[in-house]
Amino acid sequence: xxxxxxxxxxxLAALFDLKGSRETIQNWAGDVLPPFxxxxxxxxxxxxxxxxxxxxxxWIVRSPLSQEDTLESRLNPADCPPDISIVRISDxxxxxxxxxxxxLDVMAVACPLDLHDSVxxxxxxxxTEAFGLKALVLRYADGFEIAVEQSFGDxxxxxxxxxxx
Amino acid sequence: MLLxxxxxCGKRNECEFIYGGPxxxxxxxxxxxxxxEWVEYLTVTPNPQGPVQEKWWHARGCGEWLVIWRDTxxxxxxxxxxxxx
Ligand SMILES: [Zn+2]
Numbered sequence: 023x024x025x026x027x028x029x030x031x032x033x034l035a036a037l038f039d040l041k042g043s044r045e046t047i048q049n050w051a052g053d054v055l056p057p058f059x060x061x062x063x064x065x066x067x068x069x070x071x072x073x074x075x076x077x078x079x080x081w082i083v084r085s086p087l088s089q090e091d092t093l094e095s096r097l098n099p100a101d102c103p104p105d106i107s108i109v110r111i112s113d114x115x116x117x118x119x120x121x122x123x124x125x126l127d128v129m130a131v132a133c134p135l136d137l138h139d140s141v142x143x144x145x146x147x148x149x150t151e152a153f154g155l156k157a158l159v160l161r162y163a164d165g166f167e168i169a170v171e172q173s174f175g176d177x178x179x180x181x182x183x184x185x186x187x
Numbered sequence: 188m189l190l191x192x193x194x195x196c197g198k199r200n201e202c203e204f205i206y207g208g209p210x211x212x213x214x215x216x217x218x219x220x221x222x223x224e225w226v227e228y229l230t231v232t233p234n235p236q237g238p239v240q241e242k243w244w245h246a247r248g249c250g251e252w253l254v255i256w257r258d259t260x261x262x263x264x265x266x267x268x269x270x271x272x
Contacts, residue, residue: 062195063249077249078195134200148196149248151203156247 025124029182031175032117032167036090038097040081042106047081050103054096055083063148065160074147076158087112115158116175118182121165129166131185133159137166153181189262195249207242209233210254236260 040047044058056068059075066073071089074082085093090112099108120128129137132152136142137159147160155178158169170178189201209232217225233239238256245251256265 078251080249134202149250150199151247 025122025128025186027120027122027124027128027186029128029179029186030119030121031179032119034087034112035117036085036087036093037110037112037115038083038093038099039109039111040083040106042079042103044079046103046106047108050106050108051097054093059145064143064145065147066145074158074160076147076149082111082158114172115169116172116178117167117169118178119162119165119167120182125165128182128185129159132168132181133157135159137161153178189257189264191243191245191255191264192253193245193248193251194253195251196245199245199248203245203247205244205246207244207252210240210242234259238265 040051048055048058054071056066056071056073058081059066059073062075062078064075071083071085071093074084076082083093083097090110094110097108099110102108126137133150135148135150142148142161144161144163147158149156150159151157152159152168152170155170155174158167160167160169168178190198191201191204192198212228212233215224215228220228236259238258240254240256243253243255245253257263258265
């Protein structure tokens, strides 16, 4: 059986891991970040920069790679207040985009989470499992993204090809 | 398969969690117990037929640690310790 699904291995993005109180991070980062997402495991977006709320006092910010230097100079991790943590993690994650009519079927092979709209809404993002690995899973209007630790990139690419063929 | 209630993420599949051991027995004063009792405290985990209090780590999720009461006969999870009585 084959699925009507397209998978794409995405290039690098600018990624920063943010930990600490929302107020302190907000004060430090100013308007370089989108508005903080309200709910747990949701995301917000402004000017191509996205903010993922992936744990208590824990966020990931993602921008196009071309904005990495700007973001780094604005977030200024080396000088940030001692009670927050800002770490550039751009080269630690590999993202895959899964789109097409049968996307949910393929995601169900990969991931134990209930990804139906009613449970995993349009702005949902969370750490969970994909093919047995810790993975970040995001919903988009036309499908999903899966991010895994970059050293597993080739393996997950292979798994996705096998899952859809 | 257990659905474990994470305080941050809500109910999640058991495979996202790592078992963190039982919520410990009260630590005895090592000078007031004999060797056998001390070894028992260090190595023997509670294994009741009924509610047991356990720590779990949402390692493949948000990273939160949590404590649940689980009934070993039914696998029912009671969210708060008071519910287990
Ligand atoms: Zn969680």
